[in-house]
């Protein structure tokens with residue numbers, strides 16, 4: 044008969060303490076042997092990683108002297124630490140700037156447009172969908188202009204053909220800069236989404252849904268990528284205080300201003316959207332989207348593509364100024 048005896052850690056320690064000295068010593072030697080095996084495995088793993096890092100920098104770990112290896116490791120630790128330190132300082136300053144200066148940019152729009160966007164959820168949806176590849180103020184004016192033509196209704200727009208929608212967009216003083224046909228598809232998809240999947244109620248898209256789920260819904264609309272979807276979700280959070288406790292699902296909208304500031308400050312190394320998004324997730328995991336507005340604002344008002352205004356920029360003390 045096999046008996047299994049379950050002991051707590053305290054019971055095991057007390058048992059060993061009661062053993063005669065020679066048995067106690069045998070237990071300790073066995074444990075030390077095991078620890079040595081684990082240590083050797085860990086050292087082998089670390090050495091393999093250093094070998095790889097050396098190779099990526101054109102060095103050969105196996106032909107290096109002990110002193111060269113030591114210098115290499117010291118240099119690596121030093122560089123990583125200072126890089127992390129710089130990145131976190133930039134993040135702290137971005138958050139500081141947001142805490143002290145945040146203002147809703149929609150307030151810069153004329154009152155009649157602002158009121159439409161904030162009192163009519165469908166206008167909010169259409170404005171957000173068009174806020175890509177064109178001046179943001181013009182994008183948010185589009186729903187207002189559609190309303191003036193009596194068509195700002197999901198049922199009406201969803202029942203129109205793409206040709207009719209193209210004619211409607213052609214008639215507006217503000218047109219999508221990336222093309223009327225694409226804009227018509229966006230309008231059709233947004234209106235159909237509301238009419239067919241949410242019973243004509245735009246707010247049902249974001250009611251009782253997580254940021255991730257809402258982004259997925261919005262991205263089903265033609266031309267709406269992860270950037271626009273993230274921006275819409277962040278605006279819902281900032282304006283209507285939605286998604287408490289779910290901020291970790293709200294990303295930045297990595298537009299040209301945000302990407303430029305991230306790269307110049309040293310948060311990222313390339314112009315790739317994905318790198319900026321994952322840097323924000325890594326450096327501010329509780330609410331990556333918190334870095335969106337301050338980086339956008341600083342990119343728009345100080346960090347110009349040419350002639351950045353570093354002297355007066357709020358990030359000047361912490362910025363790596365990687366300008367080329």
Ligand code: SF4
Pocket residue numbers: 304307308341345346347351352353354356357358359362363364365366
């Ligand atoms: S303006 Fe200068 S200091 Fe400010 S973010 Fe751009 S490069 Fe950095």
